[in-house]
Amino acid sequence: MLFAEEGINGAHQDPQYNVLYRNVNMYRSFTDAASAKKVMADAGIFQIDGAHNANATAKEGWSVMPELLVQHGINCAFSAAVG
Numbered sequence: 001m002l003f004a005e006e007g008i009n010g011a012h013q014d015p016q017y018n019v020l021y022r023n024v025n026m027y028r029s030f031t032d033a034a035s036a037k038k039v040m041a042d043a044g045i046f047q048i049d050g051a052h053n054a055n056a057t058a059k060e061g062w063s064v065m066p067e068l069l070v071q072h073g074i075n076c077a078f079s080a081a082v083g
Contacts, residue, residue: 004043013037014049015078016071034082041083049075 003011015033018024040047049072 003045004039008045010046010048011040013040013047013079014071014075016074017049020071030078033078037079037083041079047079 013033013036015029018029018033019026037047039045
């Protein structure tokens, strides 16, 4: 909500990252993300997923690329579905 009020034009919102890499409760992570993505879409905020984080921090970034492509696809579909 604060980003929308302040006119921020881009934000990181990626529930898969929370579940896969931070062991955050899946139901809470996706419920929170759905609400946030809806607000972001209504405010015209560009949504950035977290796939680039894992690729940048992996010892051998190329080895995680297939996983990141799937993660990005899921995040894009989820964003379109909720917002």
